[in-house]
Amino acid sequence: MSAAPGRTVEWPAPPETGGDRDEARPARRIEEGLLLVGVSHHTAPLEIRERLALDAAGVEEVLAGLESLPSVAEAVVLSTCNRTEAYVVPAGGRQGGIGDPDPGAVARDAERVLARCAPFPLPSLEPHLFRDRGPGVARHLFQVAAGVDSLVLGEAEIQGQVREALERATRNGIRRSMAGPVAHRLFEMALRVGGRVRSETGLGRGSGSVASVAVDLARRVFGPLRGRRVLVVGAGAHSELLVRALVREGVRGGIVVNRNLERATPLAALLGGIAVPLEDIAHALRDVDIVLCSTASRTPLLTHATFRDAFPRGGPRRPLLLIDLAVPRDVDPSIGDLPDVFLYNVDDLQSILDEHRARREEELPAAHRLVEDQLGEFLRWWSARSSASRIRLMRAAADRSREEELERVLRRLPGLTGRDREEIEAFSRRLANKILHGPTRLLREQAGDREGTGGEEGGGPWE
Amino acid sequence: MIHLTALALYGVAFALWLRSFLSGSAVPAAALAGGAAGAGVAFHFVGLASFSVESGTLPLAGLGPSLSSLALLLGGGLVSVALRGEEASRIGLLLTPVILVLQGTAIIVGIFPTSPTGLSGWFVVHVALALLGFQGLAIAAAAGALYLLQFQELKGRRFGRIARFVPPLAFLDRLVAVGLAVGASAMTGSLVLGWIWTRGQGGILSLGDPKIVWALLSWGVLWITLSTRFLGAHRGIRSARLSVAGFALVVTVYLALRIASGTAGRFL
Numbered sequence: 001m002s003a004a005p006g007r008t009v010e011w012p013a014p015p016e017t018g019g020d021r022d023e024a025r026p027a028r029r030i031e032e033g034l035l036l037v038g039v040s041h042h043t044a045p046l047e048i049r050e051r052l053a054l055d056a057a058g059v060e061e062v063l064a065g066l067e068s069l070p071s072v073a074e075a076v077v078l079s080t081c082n083r084t085e086a087y088v089v090p091a092g093g094r095q096g097g098i099g100d101p102d103p104g105a106v107a108r109d110a111e112r113v114l115a116r117c118a119p120f121p122l123p124s125l126e127p128h129l130f131r132d133r134g135p136g137v138a139r140h141l142f143q144v145a146a147g148v149d150s151l152v153l154g155e156a157e158i159q160g161q162v163r164e165a166l167e168r169a170t171r172n173g174i175r176r177s178m179a180g181p182v183a184h185r186l187f188e189m190a191l192r193v194g195g196r197v198r199s200e201t202g203l204g205r206g207s208g209s210v211a212s213v214a215v216d217l218a219r220r221v222f223g224p225l226r227g228r229r230v231l232v233v234g235a236g237a238h239s240e241l242l243v244r245a246l247v248r249e250g251v252r253g254g255i256v257v258n259r260n261l262e263r264a265t266p267l268a269a270l271l272g273g274i275a276v277p278l279e280d281i282a283h284a285l286r287d288v289d290i291v292l293c294s295t296a297s298r299t300p301l302l303t304h305a306t307f308r309d310a311f312p313r314g315g316p317r318r319p320l321l322l323i324d325l326a327v328p329r330d331v332d333p334s335i336g337d338l339p340d341v342f343l344y345n346v347d348d349l350q351s352i353l354d355e356h357r358a359r360r361e362e363e364l365p366a367a368h369r370l371v372e373d374q375l376g377e378f379l380r381w382w383s384a385r386s387s388a389s390r391i392r393l394m395r396a397a398a399d400r401s402r403e404e405e406l407e408r409v410l411r412r413l414p415g416l417t418g419r420d421r422e423e424i425e426a427f428s429r430r431l432a433n434k435i436l437h438g439p440t441r442l443l444r445e446q447a448g449d450r451e452g453t454g455g456e457e458g459g460g461p462w463e
Numbered sequence: 464m465i466h467l468t469a470l471a472l473y474g475v476a477f478a479l480w481l482r483s484f485l486s487g488s489a490v491p492a493a494a495l496a497g498g499a500a501g502a503g504v505a506f507h508f509v510g511l512a513s514f515s516v517e518s519g520t521l522p523l524a525g526l527g528p529s530l531s532s533l534a535l536l537l538g539g540g541l542v543s544v545a546l547r548g549e550e551a552s553r554i555g556l557l558l559t560p561v562i563l564v565l566q567g568t569a570i571i572v573g574i575f576p577t578s579p580t581g582l583s584g585w586f587v588v589h590v591a592l593a594l595l596g597f598q599g600l601a602i603a604a605a606a607g608a609l610y611l612l613q614f615q616e617l618k619g620r621r622f623g624r625i626a627r628f629v630p631p632l633a634f635l636d637r638l639v640a641v642g643l644a645v646g647a648s649a650m651t652g653s654l655v656l657g658w659i660w661t662r663g664q665g666g667i668l669s670l671g672d673p674k675i676v677w678a679l680l681s682w683g684v685l686w687i688t689l690s691t692r693f694l695g696a697h698r699g700i701r702s703a704r705l706s707v708a709g710f711a712l713v714v715t716v717y718l719a720l721r722i723a724s725g726t727a728g729r730f731l
Contacts, residue, residue: 213622220617223631317696319632339697342617352622 030382031134032103033092034182036141037110038078038085041151044128052118052125054079059168062086065113067175071101072110074180076187078165080158082151083144086110087137089182107131138186138378142371145194152208153360159194162187185381193374200370203363206356210238211245213349213356214323218246218290221321221342226250230271231288233281233302234295235263238325242292243271255284258295282309291322293330302331307338316340323349387443394443395436402432465510466531466574470566472503473538477559484556484628497545497552500559504538507566510574511535518576523590525577527569534565536598544602544638550630554638557605585660592653593678597713599646600685604710606638607703614700636699639706640692647685654682673720680716684709 039052054062059077066075066088074089090106111129115122132140140149145162147154166187171177179187198204215225222228228251232239235258247270254273257280258264264275276284281301285291295301302322307315315338322343324331329345336343406428410421479496486492511522511531522528537558545552609629616626629635657678670676688705692698 217617217622219631220613220622220626221632223633313696315696317698319699339700344620348620355623 029134030379032100033089033382034134034137034186035088035090035103035107035110036085036132036137037088037107037114037129038083039125039128040083040085040130040149042149043130048120048125048128049082049084051120052079052084052114053081054084054117056168058117059165060172061117062113063169063178064175065117066110067178069106069109069113071106074169074183075110075178076165076169076183078144078162080161084114085144086114087141087183087186089180103133107133135375135379138189139371139375141186141190142193142374142378143368145190146197146367146371147194147203148197148364148367148371153357154198154203154205154363155208156198156204159191159198162190162194166191181385186378189374189378193370196370196374197367201363201366203360203367206359208353208356210325210346210349210353211241213352214242214292214344215245215249217323217342217344217352218321219249221319222289224250227252228289229273229287230254230290230292231281231284232256232267232271233291233293233330234258234326235260235267235275236294236296238294239292240267240270242294242323242325243267246290246292247271251290254288257281257284282306285310285316289318289320291320291331292325293322294325295330297326297330298328300328300330300332302335304332304335307335325349384444387446391440391443394439398432398436402428465506465513466566466570469503469507469510470563470570472499472506473559473562473566476500476503476555477563480553480556480559483553484624493553494549496555497542497549500538500545500552500555501542503562504535504542507531507535507538514574514576520576521587522574523587523594525575527572527574528576529590529594530565530572531569531574533594533597534562534569536594537562537565537601540598540602551634553628553630554602554605554609554635557608558602561601561605583660585656585663589653589656589660592649592656596646596650596653596681596685599642599644599649600681600706600710600713601642603639603642603646603688603702603706606635606642607706610635610639610699610703611707614703632699636703639699639702643685643689643692643702643706647682647689650678650682650685654678673724677713677717677720681713684713 039049041049044052054077059079062077063075066072066077066086071091072088073091076087078085078087088106088110090101090103092100111125112122114120115125118125141162143149145159147156147158150158166179166183169177169179169183218225218228225246226249230243230246230251231254232243235256239256252272254268254271256264256268256271256273256275257278258267258275259278261275261277268275278301285302285306291302293302311317317340319340319342322331322335322341324343324345327346331343331345333343333345335341406425409424410416416424476496476499479492479499483492483496511528514522514528522532541552541555541558541562544554610632612625613629613632613635616622616629617632684705688702688709691701691705695701
């Protein structure tokens with residue numbers, strides 16, 4: 001990976017959250033400072049993922065569990081229908097004489113917390129877990145936020161879910177904020193690159209599901225769908241998905257037609273309309289703009305005879321959109337030949353979906369370039385942050401030495417006046433600053449020089 | 464110079480809309496196109512306003528000034544549609560070529576005053592209403608052409624670049640209706656005023672006069688097309704077809720009468 005040529009980003013010093021775990025954290029390699037454990041649609045089947053799909057309370061339980069681990073400084077949990085991932089920043093610095101925790105051990109602790117909160121036996125979960133550390137964690141999160149790693153390529157919902165994950169990890173009044181400077185920076189950059197990918201590439205364009213294709217088609221015919229009326233033939237799961245998608249677009253009122261009125265009533269309530277028996281289908285056709293069909297009927301329910309009953313003067317007098325998801329079809333295909341009737345069956349919708357997917361896949365290289373650019377910025381930030389930690393440690397050590405030597409000198413010169421003591425102290429500070437100036441500049445330059453090397457941590461003069 | 468600048472800006476707008484259409488990527492080229500068209504209208508307005516101030520007369524008499532005024536009206540109509548949103552503005556793909564032809568022709572023949580004396584109030588209103596009538600027909604035709612394009616795409620179950628670029632059918636249908644309503648009303652007003660003014664001058668309205676023929680034809684096209692919105696089924700597709708055909712007929716008859724009139728006499 002490489003940063004954009006000629007681009008240097010100066011990041012301000014990360015906000016300090018305070019607390020024992022953040023102070024005097026030593027500089028360390030990113031491989032030891034950033035971990036990821038979780039499951040996704042790539043590694044686990046649905047029956048595993050659905051057990052681990054956490055609601056707000058579940059996420060809170062995991063965060064509380066991670067907070068109780070002394071080895072964890074920061075954590076954010078992202079849980080959707082297709083992934084549950086914990087982004088963890090291990091604690092660093094001396095804690096009662098114990099050194100930095102082993103990243104592998106921290107990861108295992110996080111896995112145990114996830115398994116306990118699901119609940120899911122860890123031995124059964126382990127084959128489906130994926131783990132990462134260092135730059136790969138950041139790259140993964142950036143790809144997730146950009147929709148590159150989604151089941152539906154380029155889907156936009158994940159952007160909001162990433163934002164929500166960060167918000168949930170902040171202080172909630174009961175536990176401390178688990179989102180510290182690293183998590184904040186990481187997730188803010190993820191949201192930024194997600195926005196850039198969606199605005200600068202075509203990855204997010206085009207529908208990703210049958211329901212969204214149906215909505216797009218309806219919008220192409222009618223424009224904004226607010227106030228449009230829909231006729232739903234069949235009250236099954238497919239119909240409900242489409243109705244929900246249309247209701248989100250402002251469709252209100254309509255008719256649900258079903259053999260069993262009891263099954264039709266809840267869907268009619270969702271639509272803000274009424275449920276009528278199948279025998280009234282012709283009458284129901286007259287005042288609607290959109291017709292959704294998805295029944296288990298073996299023969300067409302909407303035929304030319306139905307249309308003649310509904311429209312005695314030969315077809316609807318304004319555009320009518322029919323979406324027939326049934327197999328065998330609910331709508332006689334020749335109905336589509338009527339003027340002002342737009343008829344789409346399940347094959348038509350699938351070919352639209354396939355075309356959209358192909359177009360989105362063409363945008364993947366551009367999306368990946370943006371992700372790598374953002375990763376380069378994150379690594380430069382990490383490097384500068386580590387450099388700042390080293391500089392602080394170096395200065396702290398130098399200051400301790402200066403104070404020791406100053407005390408020794410002042411003990412040997414008891415006859416000094418107060419002004420003399422101040423002069424000597426000021427001299428010691430100036431001397432220390434001049435001596436440290438060179439090494440400080442070298443450390444900062446090393447952090448800046450890592451633009452071409454991906455920001456990987458390496459040894460410095462004090463390691 | 465100002466008129467040329469306006470022409471260039473209209474050209475930029477058209478190029479941006481065309482690029483957006485061909486690439487299948489609407490934003491941001493299409494959004495910029497609306498801005499370019501707006502800037503073109505602003506320059507164009509300043510150009511014609513300067514003409515009026517310098518010549519002491521409105522740019523409604525003579526071929527050059529009247530074509531330029533019609534182009535400005537079309538540009539203004541396009542900008543008012545574009546204010547409804549970026550998707551609505553894509554009608555500029557068809558309107559800007561018309562504006563370019565009108566303004567380009569006006570620049571070639573020269574935008575200079577032809578009436579040594581000022582224009583009467585009657586004449587000004589009469590011509591302004593006539594130009595508004597043609598504006599309505601042009602907008603209806605552009606919207607109608609896009610309606611037909613979108614209709615064919617959706618009917619053929621194609622949901623590709625064209626279907627995504629062209630505005631929704633319902634919007635285009637409304638635009639056709641508004642264009643026809645405005646055009647028909649304005650043209651009626653223009654004809655009535657023209658008749659009153661001619662009778663007041665003691666003149667005779669002769670069906671041998673090319674201007675009268677063309678005005679009546681245009682008026683007839685507008686009202687026949689408008690009537691399809693109230694009579695019969697499939698109003699959207701029918702009025703779209705008639706708008707396009709009617710516009711083509713009006714333009715063709717204009718050109719034919721112009722050529723037949725030659726340089727002798729004044730047709731327009």
